[in-house]
Amino acid sequence: MKVLESLNSESARQYAYRVLRSNIMNLTLIPGQGISEPELAEELKISRTPVREALILLEQEALVVIQPKRKTIVSKIDMKKVQNAIFVRATLEQEILRMVVQTPNQQLVTEMSQLVELQKLVLNAGDNLSAFYALDNQFHLLIYEAVEKEAVWSMIEGLSTHYNRFRQLNAIENISLSDVFKQHRELIDLIQRQDASGIETFINGHIKDVSHHFNEVYQKHSDYFVAINE
Incomplete structure (x- = not known):
């Protein structure tokens, strides 16, 4: 420890x-x-x-x-809790982003860009998952703060303890941090262009896609999970 x-x-x-x-x-x-x-x-x-x-x-x-x-x-990772957290976050964050793109917000774009640059430094220094995901959480919190929905983010985080552990494990096995970095750059571009049409695609790729690797991760680390039939 x-x-x-x-x-x-x-x-x-x-x-x-x-x-x-x-x-x-x-x-x-x-x-x-x-x-x-x-x-x-x-x-x-x-x-x-x-x-x-x-x-x-x-x-x-x-x-x-x-x-x-x-x-x-x-506690072992419970995929029912993971799926519930994904559903709640994807549903709410999609609506939050629709609110964000309605109004130009250069300060938000600047602050998000600064965090992405910090993530780039982390990537260049080596794959430090803890540091990268701490910046990831700050990145998304900025979006909620922009529309005064910090309490919603806190609620999501409270529901996401199993989801965030699965995301960490999934990242070790499957996801290049550079892909997450790229998705963040794409989101900043959507917000800067006030383009609501790309929000659903972003949510699907950035939040929902993590569960697609469950079977592969489960086979490698089945002892980390609540048994599927429980």
Whole structure:
């Protein structure tokens, strides 16, 4: 597990939550892996109580499964949750983008372009999925902020814990980050031209397409997933 430095502004519970969530989302802690409260507390140099509280928060996000009197495990990826998240995000983001292209917004275009340039730097430095997808989230958040729908993005993120882990795993196996980079450039062009006609094609390629690789990824990492018949 990668231990992050604690921030002066955060409590022990917040620190434990941030470290655990980061390691779960970037697959350092793999689906199905056991988590020991005493070992975590020792590794993070905090007491067991904030670790337990952090695990409860993560269970609410469906990222861990707490088994009383047994052990806590990282939740396996549930494709039903992945598909639900894809449906919600694709449906809402398509409408958000239709709102965005109605009004010229050069500041949005500039800020999105700056993030894409940062993604280019990440690509040139090597495939760093965590850094790339952090910038990806900032990129999409800008779109929601442009039409004052930040709360919608927060809701989507809350539903997307399994989707984002599958996307990370899928990227390792199938997707070149340069393709995602190219799609972002295409989206900026659509917004700059106020072209609503290309939005559905973008959504299909950028968000919905990720699920098309499920069978291939499942065959390689079936132990990471909730069994299909469950």
